[in-house]
Amino acid sequence: MPLFKTAFTTHPTLLRTVPILFFAGLLSALAFAPFFCFPILIITLSFFMWVLNHAQKAKRAALFGFAFGAGLGVSSLGWVCNALMIDNGTFAVFIPVCLIGLALFLGFFWMLSAWAAFYAPSGIKRWIAFACSVVFFEWIRSWFLTGFPWNLIGSVWTDNLYFLQFASVWGVYGLTFVTVMIFTATGLLPNKKPLVFALILASVITAGGWLRLYQATPEDVFGVNLRIVQPNIQQTLKWNPQKAEDNLNTLIRLSKTKNEEITHVIWPESAIPYLLENNPTERLRLMSAVRQGGTLITGALRIVSREKRQLANSIFMIDHLANIVGYADKAHLVPFGEYIPFRNILPLDKIVPIQSDFVAGKKVKTIMVPKAVPAALLVCYEIIFSGRVTDKNNRPQWIVNVTNDGWYGISPGPFQHLGMAQLRAVEEGLPVVRAANTGISALINPYGEILSYKALNTQGVIDTKLPRAAEPTIYSQFGYKPFIVFIVLIYLIIICRSLINIGKRRTNHKKENAKNQKST
Numbered sequence: 001m002p003l004f005k006t007a008f009t010t011h012p013t014l015l016r017t018v019p020i021l022f023f024a025g026l027l028s029a030l031a032f033a034p035f036f037c038f039p040i041l042i043i044t045l046s047f048f049m050w051v052l053n054h055a056q057k058a059k060r061a062a063l064f065g066f067a068f069g070a071g072l073g074v075s076s077l078g079w080v081c082n083a084l085m086i087d088n089g090t091f092a093v094f095i096p097v098c099l100i101g102l103a104l105f106l107g108f109f110w111m112l113s114a115w116a117a118f119y120a121p122s123g124i125k126r127w128i129a130f131a132c133s134v135v136f137f138e139w140i141r142s143w144f145l146t147g148f149p150w151n152l153i154g155s156v157w158t159d160n161l162y163f164l165q166f167a168s169v170w171g172v173y174g175l176t177f178v179t180v181m182i183f184t185a186t187g188l189l190p191n192k193k194p195l196v197f198a199l200i201l202a203s204v205i206t207a208g209g210w211l212r213l214y215q216a217t218p219e220d221v222f223g224v225n226l227r228i229v230q231p232n233i234q235q236t237l238k239w240n241p242q243k244a245e246d247n248l249n250t251l252i253r254l255s256k257t258k259n260e261e262i263t264h265v266i267w268p269e270s271a272i273p274y275l276l277e278n279n280p281t282e283r284l285r286l287m288s289a290v291r292q293g294g295t296l297i298t299g300a301l302r303i304v305s306r307e308k309r310q311l312a313n314s315i316f317m318i319d320h321l322a323n324i325v326g327y328a329d330k331a332h333l334v335p336f337g338e339y340i341p342f343r344n345i346l347p348l349d350k351i352v353p354i355q356s357d358f359v360a361g362k363k364v365k366t367i368m369v370p371k372a373v374p375a376a377l378l379v380c381y382e383i384i385f386s387g388r389v390t391d392k393n394n395r396p397q398w399i400v401n402v403t404n405d406g407w408y409g410i411s412p413g414p415f416q417h418l419g420m421a422q423l424r425a426v427e428e429g430l431p432v433v434r435a436a437n438t439g440i441s442a443l444i445n446p447y448g449e450i451l452s453y454k455a456l457n458t459q460g461v462i463d464t465k466l467p468r469a470a471e472p473t474i475y476s477q478f479g480y481k482p483f484i485v486f487i488v489l490i491y492l493i494i495i496c497r498s499l500i501n502i503g504k505r506r507t508n509h510k511k512e513n514a515k516n517q518k519s520t
Contacts, residue, residue, distance in 0.1 A: 014060065017051055018067045024048060025071025025110075032076055032151050034415035036159040041183040044068075049187025052114055052130060053122045061118035062111045069110025070103035076151045077102045079411035083337070086235045086407060105148070109137045120494045121501075127187075127194055131180040132491040135173050139484055142385065146332065149384055151416060153179050158419035163202075164448045165209035167426040168473040170483050172386045177487060178205060216447055220465035221397070224372045226433060227262045229254050230441040231271070232459035235406035238437070244273040254461050255289035255296075262463065263371055265290050268437040269299035269313070269380050269404040276300050276316055276324065283322040293320050295370045299379060299402040299435075302327060304359045312359050313338060315377040315402055319370055326368065329361025330379035337407075366394040372466065373397035376430075380404065383432070384420045387479040390428055395476070397469045399424065399432045406438040414440050414456055422448040429470035446470035 024044040030037040048068050055061040081098045084091040113133040120129035134153065142149035154175025157163040167175050178201055185198035231250045237243045255265045276283060290296050295317060302314040312329040319325050333339050339357035364382070366374045376396040378389060380403040390396055401421055405414040418440045425432045426448040434442045442453035445467045452462050 017064060021048060021051065021064055021067040022071040025068040026075040028072050029075035031156040032412065032416055033158060033419045034412055038156045042186060045180065045183040046187035049127065049130065049184035052117060053126055053187065055118060058115055058118045062115040065114025066107040066111035070107035073102040073106030074099055079408055079413040082409045082411050083407040109141050113137045121498050123188065123191065124194060125494050125498065127184060129491055129494050130184065131177050132487040134180050135177045135487050136484065138176055139173060139480065146335065147385065149386065152176050155419055155423060158422045161213060161447065161449055162206045162209035164426055165212045166205045167423055168429060168475055171427050171475045171480050172423050173480050173483055213447055218445065219468040221373055221468050223263065224466040225261045225263045226464050226466055227255060227259060227265045228433060228435045228441050228462040229265060229267050230436060230439055230454040230460055232438050232457060234438065238406065248273060252289045259291055262291060262294060264295045264297060266400060266433060266435045267298035268435045269402045270301065271298045272300040275303055277303055280322065283318060286318060287320060287322050290320060295319055297400055302329060310359045312361055313379050315379055315400065317369060325370055328365065328367060328377035330382060331361045331363060332382050332385060333358055333360050334381060364389060364391055366391045366396040375400050383424055386427060389424050395472065396430065398466060399430050401432055401434045403434065404437040410456060418442060427473065428476045429473040431467040431469065
């Protein structure tokens with residue numbers, strides 16, 4: 001682009017480019033929730049594409065990718081450090097380490113993306129290869145070391161319902177692919193073909209999303225009336241033994257007020273301060289929160305092994321007779337929050353005030369809910385794992401997500417978490433019922449639309465019908481594997497054709513040299 005050439009002459013230099021790319025990564029966080037200033041990516045990603053297109057060595061390309069990703073990691077995920085301030089600042093000393101870790105973590109994957117794209121010829125082929133490599137390494141980020149697929153590039157669209165519908169076809173990974181292609185296209189100017197293609201692609205996706213929403217026929221599940229309870233118990237008080245009784249009374253009071261029509265009450269993650277299985281008398285007390293025939297769905301700790309003193313972070317379903325009629329254990333645990341990775345090596349304590357590590361549950365399963373349709377029960381950030389929130393062999397009809405975002409205070413974290421719940425709703429074609437301790441609790445329909453919500457750090461309830469599930473989406477049936485294979489094949493085709501062309505040029509060059517020597 002002429003502007004970039006003016007600032008950087010012919011080729012980007014390390015001294016000037018690396019700090020600017022880091023700053024571009026910082027700015028790119030504005031594209032995510034709660035800001036949704038995604039047009040900023042036209043500047044930041046286009047500049048990155050221009051730099052990558054003019055990189056002369058693979059090592060430089062990798063360094064450029066690391067600089068951009070490090071800036072993005074610090075700014076878009078820095079809110080995680082709020083959790084280190086909760087326990088009277090006990091862990092505050094680790095904030096610099098946390099920020100450096102976030103920078104290294106996201107920088108590493110962007111470094112690999114840029115490095116892989118460099119081996120494609122500059123221009124349109126490198127543009128396509130870069131989009132492929134970003135998707136591939138974001139997919140690896142979703143499972144590497146248990147995975148942390150927070151703020152994948154495709155999640156910038158959660159405030160745009162029309163564009164968001166594309167997730168029903170290719171999921172968040174497909175959204176990431178088209179997002180990178182659209183916002184990097186201007187980085188190839190004066191070649192206008194990528195920009196024209198990007199505009200057409202954006203128009204087609206928007207039109208398809210409009211058509212999907214237009215054809216939607218919203219219906220409710222007959223006889224199911226939900227109450228989502230948001231008690232707004234601050235994290236500093238949640239595990240305080242002296243406040244346990246008050247906290248429980250708050251939940252019961254909010255649940256039983258004018259609940260004549262309510263069939264199912266939903267409480268947030270770890271709402272109950274004692275072990276349900278050990279306390280049948282206390283379970284009877286909980287039944288005052290629901291009317292006769294009702295069901296309570298709540299987060300609580302579950303005993304996995306009494307001998308080993310092992311606990312799981314779970315969701316329980318309790319019927320009106322105080323019987324536990326179903327439960328689900330959290331399968332994806334939060335590193336350093338619910339368990340310590342490499343505990344034998346790292347002499348650290350968990351942030352959550354439970355002595356032993358939690359035990360991870362098995363994969364998500366569909367559970368029958370009394371007097372309602374079957375559900376997938378997810379605890380906290382299990383909702384962020386695209387393609388892994390339902391049992392593919394036994395499709396649920398709704399998703400219950402209980403969480404506690406009180407760790408992160410007033411920060412982008414709770415808003416971003418909510419956005420990922422919207423993505424899962426669109427991908428699976430299922431309504432998501434979200435109960436959050438301090439917010440943001442919400443009812444999300446199968447098209448990602450937030451029908452009702454309770455704002456962050458407010459107390460109250462959401463009384464609502466349960467939307468009926470949409471027809472199974474393409475993504476819910478086939479998942480991410482076909483698309484990952486597709487983008488890998490595209491990348492390999494580009495690289496193989498490039499190698500063949502290089503081979504042909506070398507052969508022709510040798511023939512020409514031999515011909516010249518023969519003629520002389």
